[in-house]
Amino acid sequence: MTENIEDLKKKILFSVLEILPYEKFDGNIISKACKNINIQKEYSNLLFPNGRIEVLEFFRDYIDEIMLRRINKELVNIKSITAKIYESIKIRLEILDIHRIIIPKIISFYSMPWNHFKLYPYTWKSMNLIWRIAGGDKSTDFNYYTKRGLLTGVYWSTIVYWLQDESLNYQSTHDFLQRELNLIVKIGIKLANK
Incomplete structure (x- = not known):
C-alpha cells in the first residue's frame, strides 16, 4: 500500500462508521x-494497536478538526465567551448529527466498568480545545480544571438530551444547552466571589 498512515486510518474509521x-x-x-474495504486486518493492528479505544480517539480528533475549522x-465576530462556547458545541452537534445513530453505542462502550474511567480524558481533549479556541482560555491554575470539568458535564448532559430530542432543528437541545451554560456561568461567578 502506498497510502500514508493518516489516509489509511481515515479509510478504516469511515468504514467503521459505515457499518457500525x-x-x-x-x-x-x-x-x-x-x-469491507479490502484492507488486511494486520494493518488495523498496526494503525490502531489499542483497538476500539484508539478508533474512538481518532474519531474524536477527526470531529475536532472539522469543528475547529x-x-x-x-x-470570528462573536465576542461573548459564553456565546462562542454555546455556538461551538452547537457546531459539534451539527457535525455529529450524521453519526447520531452510533452515539448510543459509543456511550454504552464507555459505560462498561473497565472503560468508564476513559470517558473523561476522551472528552477532555475536545472541551480543552473549545475553551482554548472559542473561550480564549489560557489558564494553567485550578481554573483550568474547573472550566473544563464543568464544560465536560454540560457537554455529556447535552448529548444525552440531544439523542432524545425530536424538536425541529434540535431547538429544545439548544435551549437546554443555553440553560446549562448559564448555570455554570453563575457557578463561576459565585466561586470568584468567595
Missing part, C-alpha cells in the same frame, strides 16, 4: 471494517 449502525461495537468491528471560520 448495523453491527455490534465489539472486538471484531475493526476487522469487519477492514474486510468551522469555529475559526464562523465564530
Whole structure:
C-alpha cells in the first residue's frame, strides 16, 4: 500500500462508521471494517494497536478538526465567551448529527466498568480545545480544571438530551444547552466571589 498512515486510518474509521449502525461495537468491528474495504486486518493492528479505544480517539480528533475549522471560520465576530462556547458545541452537534445513530453505542462502550474511567480524558481533549479556541482560555491554575470539568458535564448532559430530542432543528437541545451554560456561568461567578 502506498497510502500514508493518516489516509489509511481515515479509510478504516469511515468504514467503521459505515457499518457500525448495523453491527455490534465489539472486538471484531475493526476487522469487519477492514474486510469491507479490502484492507488486511494486520494493518488495523498496526494503525490502531489499542483497538476500539484508539478508533474512538481518532474519531474524536477527526470531529475536532472539522469543528475547529468551522469555529475559526464562523465564530470570528462573536465576542461573548459564553456565546462562542454555546455556538461551538452547537457546531459539534451539527457535525455529529450524521453519526447520531452510533452515539448510543459509543456511550454504552464507555459505560462498561473497565472503560468508564476513559470517558473523561476522551472528552477532555475536545472541551480543552473549545475553551482554548472559542473561550480564549489560557489558564494553567485550578481554573483550568474547573472550566473544563464543568464544560465536560454540560457537554455529556447535552448529548444525552440531544439523542432524545425530536424538536425541529434540535431547538429544545439548544435551549437546554443555553440553560446549562448559564448555570455554570453563575457557578463561576459565585466561586470568584468567595
